[in-house]
Amino acid sequence: xxxxxxxxxxxxxxxxxxxxxxxxxxxxxxxxxxxxxxxxxxxxxxxxxxxxxxxxxxxxxxxxxxxxxxxxxxxxxxxxxxxxxxxxxxxxxxxxxxxxxxxxxxxxxxxxxxxxxxxxxxxxxxxxxxxxxxxxxxxxxxxxxxxxxxxxxxxxxxxxxxxxxxxxxxxxxxxxxxxxxxxxxxxxxxxxxxxxxxxxxxxxxxxxxxxxxxxxxxxxxxxxxxxxxxxxxxxxxxxxxxxxxxxxxxxxxxxxxxxxxxxxxxxxxxxxxxxxxxxxxxxxxxxxxxxxxxxxxxxxxxxxxxxxxxxxxxxxxxxxxxxxxxxxxxxxxxxxxxxxxxxxxxx
Numbered sequence: 001x002x003x004x005x006x007x008x009x010x011x012x013x014x015x016x017x018x019x020x021x022x023x024x025x026x027x028x029x030x031x032x033x034x035x036x037x038x039x040x041x042x043x044x045x046x047x048x049x050x051x052x053x054x055x056x057x058x059x060x061x062x063x064x065x066x067x068x069x070x071x072x073x074x075x076x077x078x079x080x081x082x083x084x085x086x087x088x089x090x091x092x093x094x095x096x097x098x099x100x101x102x103x104x105x106x107x108x109x110x111x112x113x114x115x116x117x118x119x120x121x122x123x124x125x126x127x128x129x130x131x132x133x134x135x136x137x138x139x140x141x142x143x144x145x146x147x148x149x150x151x152x153x154x155x156x157x158x159x160x161x162x163x164x165x166x167x168x169x170x171x172x173x174x175x176x177x178x179x180x181x182x183x184x185x186x187x188x189x190x191x192x193x194x195x196x197x198x199x200x201x202x203x204x205x206x207x208x209x210x211x212x213x214x215x216x217x218x219x220x221x222x223x224x225x226x227x228x229x230x231x232x233x234x235x236x237x238x239x240x241x242x243x244x245x246x247x248x249x250x251x252x253x254x255x256x257x258x259x260x261x262x263x264x265x266x267x268x269x270x271x272x273x274x275x276x277x278x279x280x281x282x283x284x285x286x287x288x289x290x291x292x293x294x295x296x297x298x299x300x301x302x303x304x305x306x307x308x309x310x311x312x313x314x315x316x317x318x319x320x321x322x323x324x325x326x327x328x329x330x331x332x333x334x335x336x337x338x339x340x341x342x343x344x345x346x347x
Contacts, residue, residue: 034317035156039163041201041324043171046071048202050168064169068161078236107266197328204327207291212239214287215279219257222275226268228261238276244323248304250280302326 026033046067053063105116167174175194179187216239223231234257241253254276262269303323310322 031156032159034314035159036163038317038321039160039167041321042160042164043167044198044201044328045205045324046164046168046202047171047198048206050171060172061169064165067168068165072161078240104266193332196332200327200330201324204324208243210291211283211287212243215239215242215283218279219275222272223257223261226261226271228257228264228268228272230260234260245307250276302330 046064049067050060050063053066054060058066108114109116175191179190182190216235219238220231220235223234228234237256238253242250245252254273258269258272258276261272303326306322306326307319310318310320310325312318314321
């Protein structure tokens, strides 16, 4: 046996043991690492507002707390408004579904001069169907699982909020600590990259928030004029979902007010559909280029692809941070990658 073989075997077993230990540690800490990553992007998003308040002689910790409180209040208000809307509307639709069906049939007969007759069969099938009772019974059995999920989600939100507070409040100190470990030439590059990440992430999110406000107000005015119920909650829904869910967000946001308008009057649903289509063209060609001119304007295909990649890697959390991460990477490319004019006139 060669003299080096025992040492090689021991070294191989030691490396394998270290790999297994590192894999075990990473598997146990992956949830914490994801929370820290989400907190980092949240801190980048709110840092411009915190810097603006700190520049007006407000203590950085207090400024971070005020900004986070405003964000939490806005998020809680959105969930409360949309949640109450969905619960009330779903219960109303389930209770009045046979009446809605009869109204639609009468509207079709009156508008298109047809003679459709349900004969009360739909009413009996809906009210006396066994699958409705079975579904409600199975749903009641999963209350404990839902409660556990809610508690775990609340704990994760608290963890992310705590990390976000410390990362935003101690941002300058954290940058100084990281830069103190690097030579002066590298310090300038790190600070420049950090500034790009803050500017692009915060700028993209703030531009989206501004477009969400404009979109929500426009749809609220239309729904209020048409007399569609829950116009304020529907306006908030359309504004946020259409702006922060790429590509398919517009269709998801417009589907709910169209459905609720349809329960009131099919013509109102048609007006809402036409307004959603027209406003989307106005936003794509006039509003969005002006608002995002000073920030990062991500192509819809790139945004949609980034969400798919983020979902595949980290699930729902990856879908939420995919667009800010893409905006930051695009900002790096714009800053560090040199561009040239295309000499071929055919392009």
